[in-house]
Amino acid sequence: MALLSVKNLGVEFELRTGTVAALRDVSFDLESGERIGIVGESGAGKSVCAFAILNLISKPGFISSGRIWFKGNDLASLDGESMRRIRGNEISMIFQDPMMTLNPVLTIGTQMVETIRTHHPVSLDDARNIAVEKLKAVRIPSPETRLEQYPHELSGGMRQRVVIAIALLSDPGIIIADEPTTALDVTIQAEILELLLTLCNDYHVGLILITHDLAVVSEVTQRILVMYAGRIIEQGTTREIIARPSHPYTEGLIGALPEKTTPGQPLNQIPGVMPSLQDIPSGCAFHNRCEFAAQRCRSDLPRPTDLESRSVACHFPIRD
Ligand code: SF4
Numbered sequence: 001m002a003l004l005s006v007k008n009l010g011v012e013f014e015l016r017t018g019t020v021a022a023l024r025d026v027s028f029d030l031e032s033g034e035r036i037g038i039v040g041e042s043g044a045g046k047s048v049c050a051f052a053i054l055n056l057i058s059k060p061g062f063i064s065s066g067r068i069w070f071k072g073n074d075l076a077s078l079d080g081e082s083m084r085r086i087r088g089n090e091i092s093m094i095f096q097d098p099m100m101t102l103n104p105v106l107t108i109g110t111q112m113v114e115t116i117r118t119h120h121p122v123s124l125d126d127a128r129n130i131a132v133e134k135l136k137a138v139r140i141p142s143p144e145t146r147l148e149q150y151p152h153e154l155s156g157g158m159r160q161r162v163v164i165a166i167a168l169l170s171d172p173g174i175i176i177a178d179e180p181t182t183a184l185d186v187t188i189q190a191e192i193l194e195l196l197l198t199l200c201n202d203y204h205v206g207l208i209l210i211t212h213d214l215a216v217v218s219e220v221t222q223r224i225l226v227m228y229a230g231r232i233i234e235q236g237t238t239r240e241i242i243a244r245p246s247h248p249y250t251e252g253l254i255g256a257l258p259e260k261t262t263p264g265q266p267l268n269q270i271p272g273v274m275p276s277l278q279d280i281p282s283g284c285a286f287h288n289r290c291e292f293a294a295q296r297c298r299s300d301l302p303r304p305t306d307l308e309s310r311s312v313a314c315h316f317p318i319r320d
Contacts (some may be wrong), residue, residue: 002029002069003173003206004053009066009076011045011052014059020277022048022061024230027304030174035200035207037217037238039253040227041274046210049227050176052076053208054093055083071173089119092167096179098159101166102151108135108162109147112169119170134165137202138195157188161195168199174206181216193220214253218242226250229275229285236310246307246317248290284315292316 011023023045030036038046051057053068055075068075070091075083087093095101103111112131116122122130128147135143138161151159160180167175177196181189197220200207209221217224217238224241226234226249234247245251252270254260261267272289275281284302287293296315304311307319 003032003034003071004030005067005069006049006053007067007069009049009052009068010064011048011057011061012064013061015278017278021064021280022230022277023052026066026227026230026232028225028232028235030206030208032173033200033204033206034223035197035209035221036223036225037209037211037221038225038227039211039214039217041212043274043277044227045230045277046212046227047178048230050093050178050208050210053176054087054091056087085119088115089170090172091174091176092170092172094160094163094167094175094177094180096182098156098163099151101163102159104151106150107147108149108151108154112147112162112166115166116169130169131165134168135162137168137199138162138165140165156184157192160184160188160192164192164195164199168203168205171203172205174208175200176208176210178210179212180209182211182213189216196220214242215257215259226253229280230277231285231313232304232311233286233313234310235304236312240310244318244320246310246312246319247314248292248318249286251318252289284313 007027009023009026013020013022026049038049040046052063053075055078057063063076066076109131113124113127116127116130131147132143135146140146140158140161181192184192193216209217211217221238224235224238225232228249234241234250241250242254245254255268256270270289275285281288283299284297287297302313302315304313307317
């Protein structure tokens with residue numbers, strides 16, 4: 001049985017202008033220790049999906065349909081107290097901006113010790129030892145000294161390492177990382193990605209990596225979910241999807257990678273922009289941008305269909 005199983009998940013927002021479906025019919029599994037990437041442009045629904053898994057969708061949003069199975073519990077229907085026990089304990093989250101996790105007026109040590117003692121009945125000394133051990137795991141030099149420092153005394157890369165250490169504090173089964181390297185410079189990005197990969201392997205932690213960057217996903221994950229306008233439009237193994245995309249949108253994303261561009265030429269781009277979630281076209285939401293669009297694409301919604309070892313939602317998937 002999968003560690004996490006998301007079935008037909010839907011999220012809606014009740015706005016004054018009407019109801020907006022931000023996530024529709026999203027289904028996927030995460031096995032224990034598996035690393036998956038959720039990719040797509042801004043507004044595709046990637047972060048909404050992460051927040052829904054953690055039951056953090058707040059009004060005017062709500063989970064409108066589906067189930068999120070984790071260790072026998074449906075997270076979509078758990079009460080606040082039960083969900084708080086799972087959040088930050090069995091499922092941790094890393095945000096793009098470390099300051100969304102870190103409190104600027106408390107030392108790193110205070111924050112780590114408090115986090116540990118919130119979830120586990122351990123002494124101050126034991127909590128401090130666990131904090132030092134996790135700072136060592138994320139390769140922070142002089143961890144005892146870092147415990148006495150405030151977040152602003154650390155570089156951006158060091159702050160993100162501290163956040164990863166905090167995410168590991170209670171030995172979670174899953175880490176959800178939402179654009180964890182986007183705010184960092186390229187060299188630090190590579191170090192943080194390599195660190196995440198190593199830690200997931202060492203601690204056997206499942207990873208859901210959310211990013212707009214296919215290159216990042218291809219380095220770290222074993223499976224990819226591609227999202228467009230609130231739906232998963234293709235999912236399968238990272239290796240196969242990067243090598244042979246079946247959905248025209250996935251093909252466009254891969255074609256836009258810098259290494260696919262002829263030196264001296266502008267980057268390849270998918271024409272047009274993703275539709276607003278308040279104004280999704282009928283049929284396939286990608287049809288206004290797709291070079292293969294036919295009449296059927298404008299009227300009939302393509303449902304996810306198994307194609308060899310992957311699932312793709314397209315009436316005319318690309319085949320070899
Ligand atoms: Fe293109 Fe039609 Fe496939 Fe949509 S369903 S991606 S419009 S071919």
